[in-house]
Amino acid sequence: MQTSRREFIRQLGYVSIGFTILGTSCMNSKEKQGEGVDSEAATDNSNRPDRINAWLRVLEDGSVLVLTGKMELGQGIRIAVAQMAAEELNTNPDLVEVNLAETGVTANEGYTSGSHSIETSAISIRRAAAAAREKLLSLASEKWKLPKSEISLEDGKIIAGNNKMTLYDLLEGRQLSEEIGEPTEFYGKTRRKYVGQPVLRKDISAMVRAEHEYVQDLEFPNMVHARIIRPSSYTSKLASLDEAGLENFPGFLKLVRIGSFVGVIAEEEYEAVKLSWEVNNLAKWDNDEELPADVPLKEYLKTLDAEVETEEENGDWEKAIKEAPVQHSAAYYKPYIMHAANGPSCAVAYFENNELSVWTHSQGVYPLRETMAALLGLPAESIHVKGVPGSGCYGHNGADDVAAEAALLAVNYPGRHVRLQWMRNDEHCWEPYGTAMIMELQAGLDASGKIQGWNYNFWSDGHSTRPNGQPETLLPARFLDKGHGVPGIGFKGGAVRNSTPYYNIGALRTTSHIFQGPLRKSALRGLGAYGNIFGIESFMDELAHKAGKDPVEFRINHLNDERAITCLRKIKEHTSNVRPGENEGLGYAFSRYKNSASYFAVAAHVKKMDDGIFRVKKMWGVIDSGETINPDGLKNQTEGGMVQAASWALREEVRFDKEHIISVDWHRYPIFRFEEIPEVEVEVIDRVNEKPLGAGEAAQGPSAAAVANAVFDATGVRYRDLPINPVEKYLREPEE
Template sequence: MIFTRRDFIKQLGFVSIGFSLLGTACMSNETGENVAESDESNRPEDINAWLRVMEDGSILILTGKMELGQGIRIAVAQVAAEELNTSPDLVEVNLAETGVTANEGYTAGSRSIETSAMSIRNAAAAAREKLLNLASEKWGVPQSELTLENGTISGGNEKMSLYEVLEGRQLREEIGQPSEIYGKTRRKYVGQPVPRKDISQMVRGNLDYVQDLDFPGMVHARVIRPSGYTSKLGSLDDSSLEGFPGFLKLVRIGSFVGVIAEEEYQAIKLSWEVNDLAQWELGDELPAGVPLKEHLKTLDAEVETEEEKGDWESAIKEAPIQHKAAYYKPYLMHAANGPSCAVAYFEDEKLQVWSHTQGVYPLRETLANLLEIPEASIHVKGVPGSGCYGHNGADDVAAEAALLAVEFPGRHVRLQWMRDEEHRWEPYGTAMIMELEAGLNSDGKIQGWKYDFWSDGHSTRPNGEPKTLLPARFLDRDHGVPGVGFKGGAVRNSKPYYAIDALQTTSHIFQGPLRKSALRALGAFGNIFAIECFMDELAHKAGKDPVEFRLDHLDDERAVACLDRIKKMTSEVKKGNGEGLGYAFAHYKNSASYFAVAAHVQLNDKGIVKVKKMWGVIDSGETINPDGLKNQTEGGMIQAASWALREEVQFDKEHVTSRDWHTYPIFRFEEIPEVEVEVIDRVEEKPLGAGEAAQGPSAAAVVNAVFDATGERIRDLPVNPVEKYLR
C-alpha cells in the first residue's frame, strides 16, 4: 500500500489544531464533516502502528497517550529520533485518536514512558534495521557501509530519503526484537534536555487547547445543574424561551437539561433563565451533620488482609517501645485551572468528539453504550486541555456535548463547564483514614507493624459502562452509579517498602458520600503520607535521626542512594526560629520511581505554615529527558504541598460547597516554594514511571517539618484549613 502524508491527512477527515499536523490555519476552513474510516487493522506488534515515514522526510509517531503537561510528546519524539538517528525537529507526534493510534487505554498510572515510549523505541529501532536492510538489498552495498541520518540513507555512491527507499510504502512488518537500542548505546538525543516546543507557546498564550477549538457555524451549550447528586427534575416550563436572543434548542432527557445557543454568553444567560424556571426534587442528603472522619468509620466496608507475614501481633506486644498513630486526608479536587470542555458533531448517524480525555478508546466505548450508537460510528480525537492528572470532568463534558449534538445534528456543539460546575461536579480524590501501630526493639529497629486503612475505590473511569459518566445518572433511563470502582488504587503503596519481618496490612473499602475517581497517585498519596509520617514518629521514639532511621530499614541500594543524596543536599540548611526541616521517601508502587524529599517550613505569628524550600532526589531508571523528569517532580512536590497545607472539599447536606478558589484555595504564586531536584540517571536500567512519585512523600516531608519546627504532630490534613486564612 502506498501511503503518503496527503493520504494520512485525508484519512483524518477533521480539524487538527495548532500543535498537530495541519497547523492553525486549518481551524477556520476545515469543517470536519466526514468521520475517517477507522484503520484499526494495524496491530500493536507491527511497526506501522507506531511509526510512519512521510513524503517530506519527516517521521510521524503515533502514540495512544495524551499530552497532559507531562511532556510525553517530546519524550517519545526523542526516543524515536535516537533510534532513527534523526533530529527531533524532523519527528512529529500524533496523540491519542481512535482509528489512528494504537489503543493504549488510559494515560494514567505513570505508565506513558514505560509502555508507549518503549513501544515506539522498539518500533523505531526495528524500522532502522529494516530500512538499512532494504537499502542494502536495493544497492548491493553491505549494511556496514550504510549510514542513516536525518531521514536519509547513504552509502557507496547512493543516497536516498527513507520515503524513497520504501518507494512510498510503510513498514508493516512485526517489530520483533531489534539487535541494538541506540538509546542504550549511543544516547545522542535520549538523556538530553531537549526543549519542549510547546512551552514557549504556553508562556505566550498562543497554544491551542480543546477550549480554543473553533469551527464554522459552531454553536454553544450549557447544562442546567440540579442541587445534588440524586436530584430529579420535577417540572420545567420552557414556553418563555422562544424569543430569547440566540436561543436554538432546549434539550431535556429525563432530568438531564441543556440549552443550545448561537453564542456562548447567550447560552450562559439561557442557562440562568432555565435554572430559575426548573423545579427540582432535592433527593438524598449528604452527611453534613457529623465530621467526615467520624462518618467514614460508620460506613459498611469490605475488609481484606492485603499483606501478612510473621507473628506481627506478638512482635508489637512484646516490643519495649510501642507506638500508635492515626492519620486522615480529606476529599481533594483536581481543581483544573481551565474548566472542562468538549466539542461534538453529529450527522448521518456518525459522531465526532474532540476531548481532553485521558482515554479516547474507553471513552468511545462508553459513549457508544450511553448513546446506543455503534463504536465504529464514533470518532474521538484527543486534544490537550487545561487540566491535571487523573479522571476529572473531561469525559463527563464530552458525554454531555455528545448528548446535545445528537439532539442538534449538523452543527458543531461546544460545551464548556463553568468554574462552579468544575468544582462541584468533578469526581474527587477520595477521603482516607490511616491507622498504624508498631513495636521497636531495644536497638530502635521495627520488629512488628500493623497498618489499617479506610478508603473508597480510587477510579471510576469510563470503562464501557454509561454509569461512569456524570450525565447518565440524570437521564430517563436509570444507569445507576459506579460504586466503589478500582479497589487496587486504594491498596497502592500500603505495604511499606522497608525491611520489616512481621507485619499486617488490612484494607477497609467503603463507598463514600461524594463522587470520586482517580486523582494523581490514587491511594499512594494517603498511604505514603501516613507511613512516612509514622516512620518519622518512630524515629523520634527511637531517638534516631529520621533519615538514618529509614536507612536502617532499607536494603535496596537505589533507595539508599536517594536518601544519602537528599541528606547531602540539605546538610548546610540553617533553621531560624519557628522553622523546621522534614524528610520522607517512597518507592512509588514499590516498583516505579524512587524518590526522597526534604521540606523546609516556617510558621508565622498566626500559626500558618509556609514552605520555604523543597529538595527532591528521583531515580526513574533510564532518564529520557532530564528536564522533563525534573518538571514532573517539581510539579508533583508543589501540588502535594498545596494538598497538605490548603486543600479540602467541603459540603453541606445538599451538595459540595467548595465552588470557587476562595472556598477551595490552592497555592498562589507567592506561596510556591523554591524547589531543587536532582536526577539519578541509570542508563543500564529500564525507565520507570515518575509522574506520581512525588505526591505522598512530599506531603509527609512538609508535615514532618512542622513537627521539627513546633514539636507538635499534625496528623489530619490540611495543615492550614480555610478557616485559618479567614481570621
C-alpha cells in the first residue's frame, strides 16, 4: 500500500477533536481513489475474512493496526485482541492499534454478543497475526538470502544480526493480502509473553480522569443538536401538532415530522431540549391500547398465547418423579429489567449527496446498516456506519434506535452533522428490556439423595429483536405510518439458553412456553440464561436441603465434568473460614454458560438488615474460561457481572401503568449505589492448553441464585420471586 501512515489512519477514520477519538471520514472508495490513493487502500475487505489484511495492516512506522468487527463495550476486547496480535508478532502491545467495527473496513462479524468476541474475532486475529509473522519472516529470508532461523521479528522490526528494517520497509508499502491458511505455531500457546498477562487497559485510567471519549463526546465542526418528541405509549398516533411560531424560538432550525415521528433540530443542545419541551406541549396524541397494569404481571403472562415446545427429553421423567421417595416442586419469577445504561444512548449522523454516515455505539454495525437501508429506502452501500464506544452499554439497549432516529433527521437536514442525545427518560422508557420470565420445576430424589427425575417448564418472551434487516426492529419505524409494525417474539433461542441443566440427570424434560409480552424487549446480558439459571440453581439448593446434603457437595454429586467440579471445590475453599453472624447466610450456585462456554461457581454472603432489607456483604467467584488472554480483564468482566446480577436480584424491576413505563429515572428504577456494592473476590483458572471460552455473561444467573440461596440460609425463608427486596423500599420522588 503506497501511502503514509498518517494518510492511512485518516482514511480509516480517526478524527482529532481535542482528544484522539475514533470517528470516520466516511468517504467512499471513489473519493479515496480520487485523491491519488492506491486502490488497494480503499479495498473493502469486510467480505474476505480469509485474507491477512482483513484483520491487520502494517503502518508506516512498523506498528500494526488490528481490525476487529467487534465493539468495545467495556469488556476489554480492544486490549485482548491487541495482546493476541502482539504475541504472534512478538511486538509490544503499545505498538498495536485497534480499529473497532466499521462497515467497509472491518470484517462483518455480526453482533458483539453472546460472549463470542474472544472465541471468534480474537482467534481470527491470532491466526492472521501468526500467518503474517510467518510470511514476513519468509519475505525477509528471501530479501537477505538468509535462512529463517537467523531472522527474528521484534517490536515491529525484522532483525538479522546487525541488519534491521521495519515491517513497512520490508513490505515496501504493500499489505499482506495472502490467505491466512493454518500457521505452524501460535506463540500465544507456546511463548505467552503478552497473552495471559494483566496488560493494562489505557482506557481505564482515561475513564477515571474523564478523558475517555465515547460517542456521547463526539463533536464535529458546524454540528447541530436534536431531540425526539415522545408520545405517551407504544401505540400512540400523532393527532395534531401546531407548528406556528416555532421558527421564532432561539436556535430553531427545523422540525421534522414523518407520520407520528417528530424531532426538532437546533443550533445548541439546550436549545433543542427546550424546543422539545415546547413541541411536546403542542402535540396531541391518540392512544388506543392499554398495558395490563391492573393484573399482577406474573399472572398475566400465563394468560398469553404461547408457542409450546419440548426442548429436551430423556427417559421416563414422569415415572421417575412419581416413584421417587422425595418429591419437590417450586416456581420462580423474574420481572422485566433494564439495561439502564449510565450514559443515555447517542448517535451522530451526516447526510449529503445521497451518502449517509453514522457514528454509533451499536453492537452490530453491519446489521444496523442493512436495517437502516430498509428503513430509509437507501442502498446499503451508500451508508457508512462507524462503531464508537458508548458510556455504559451492555446488551441491546437504545443504541440502534437512536442511530436510526439520527439518520432520519440527518436525511431531512442534509449538509450538517446531526447529534441526537437521548435523555434519561428516553432511555428508561423506550429501550428494549430484558423480558420477564416464569420458571416452574419438579424433581424426584432417590433414597440416596440423587435426582432421578426432572421436569422444567418456563415461560418467556423472545430475548432478542436486534436489527436484522427488518425496519420494525428499530423504534422509530413504528411511528412512521408506513405499516412497519413491531417485531414479534424474536430470537427464541435466547429464551432456551441454559434451560437444560448441566447436571447428570437420567430422566428429564424441558419445555418452553414462548409468548409475546406487553413491553418492548431484546437482548440483555445473559438473555434467558439469567432466569433459567436463577430458577435451576435455586431449585438445586432446595433439593440439597430436601436431601439433607451440603449444597456444594450435592451439585458435585451430579457432575462428571472435572472442570465444573474444580470450580465448585475452589469456591468452597474460598468460604471455608467464613462464619456468618446473626441474620446472615452463605449461598452457592454454579453453571456453565450456554452449557458450552465458561464454567462459573459463586458464593454470596448476605445479611438481613434491621429495616428488613437484604444486603450483600461479599461475593466470591471462580471462573474457568479455558485459555486466559488477560486475567485482569476476565476478573473485571466477572466482578461486574456478579455485582450487576446482585443488583437485579435485590432491587430492580421495570414498573408501568396503563399507558407506559413509570420507571422513568434512577429514583424510580433504583440500581445498586456505590455504598451497596459488595466486596468481590474472583479466582481465574487459566487453562493454557484449552481454547478460550466466552465469559462476559457467565456470572449473571449463578450470582442471582447465590444471593437468593444466601437469603434462605440467613432466614429460612425461600424467596422465589425477584426482586427480593420490595421495590417500594427504594422509590423516592426526585428532588426539585
